[in-house]
Amino acid sequence: MGSERIRESVIAGTWYPGNPEKLRTVILEYLAKASAASLSGRLVGLVAPHAGYMYSGPVAAYAYKLLEGRPVKKVLIMAPSHRAYFNGASVDDVAGYRTPLGVVSVDRVFTKRLMAYQDLFSHVPQAHAQEHSLEIQLPFLQVVLGAFQMIPVLIGDVDLDGCRRLAQAVAKAIGDDEVLLVASTDLSHYYTYQDAKKLDARVIEKVDGYDPEGLFEALRRRECEACGGGPLVTTLLAARELGATKARVLHYANSGDVTGDVRGVVGYMAAAIVDNPGKAVKEAPSSEPPESSVEEGLSEQEKSVLRTVAWQAIRWKLGLEAEPVYEGTASKLWEKRGAFVTLRKQGALRGCIGYVEPHMPLWRTVKEAAVQAAFADPRFPPVRAAEVDALQLEISALSPLERLKDPLQFTVGRHGLVIRKGYHNGLLLPQVAVEHAWGKEEFLNWTCKKAGLSPECWRDGNVEVYRFGAEVF
Incomplete structure (x- = not known):
């Protein structure tokens, strides 16, 4: 690798405005209309769509709004290859990418680190030549970050093990460096509006639950679609390697929301990947009382059970499912603990209620809190059946006071x-x-x-x- 060539834009004037002033204005308008999500923890990665700006720009803005005021200097973008078939990943061999807003330089030192993994990364020129899914992210990044360096990666054909190996290599290459990950993907393509929402809800569920393995399996079984499924799964896995423990979908829409044509739509999602908001920064030893043993944490399986209980409780109250009853033997789920359930819709609060005192087993506390958050928070109207699939759910399991x-x-x-x-x-x-x-x-x-x-x-x-x-x- 060593080309000093600048890759010229292949979509300016079509997928987004070719005039720099108009392009900047359009992006700023999208950002102004997007609500800023309240996220705790260190931001490790983002997920953004890659359609033309008139279709997916308003959704992408929800992701990139999180970068306003953040000192991000390096961004590694993983995007799908739409025009070339290859195995593994391809790193572009250029010095920079030009958009109407200027040239974004490529971090050549970092790309060499990736290329050292010769069994995983290569350079496939025809993949990058006309690819839109990576370039489409750059103007948003230029507006919110100003000057930064990028690492352009296209993901080809990969199985789950391939995603894991790519993710581990990316994490090792990053090391102690400060690099933001960005996954570029659209969701389902050309289904009716309602069918698209059902398919895309499956992706949203897996991303919100931070379940990249489950997402890969759902995509493999064709339970949902994402043209950037490989980049999305790899980014979630790489973020986990870098310490992230949580993802949140910030916004969802499809092209039918823009055009009014609901016969065949494309789905778009914005999401953020963060570290655990419950983890504290390491401090010097203090004289504080010892922590409760509760902070040893729930297993991923126990968390999954509680999420299922919460969702089923909400659907039960709407008459959509049977009442949830946990009959398992996991001791932590039978401990009497307090808990809160928080509901969000398109990144905005939709309900939050819980119980501080440990009067019930944890699974029952979560069940009751979910019902109260959905139907009894006085700040909001009760949740309707039609909006359940658009909700995101967060559980806070409490230690004793x-x-x-x-x-x-x-x-x-x-x-x-x-x-x-x-x-x-x-x-x-x-x-x-x-x-x-x-x-x-x-x-x-x-x-x-x-x-x-x-x-x-x-x-x-x-x-x-x-x-x-x-x-x-």
């Missing part, structure tokens, strides 16, 4: 807070402080306000302050 002698004896990102005084009671989950970048005193002040008390009530010796841990998934 610990009353604090010193109100500052907690760790932001690891602990949630409860403040009580008389009939006043306020609670905020751990991820709330991370989402708003609060320090300890700000977190305490806002929890006081949540309880209906003055912001600095926690300084009053008559106020009870409690901390708790939360495993969020």
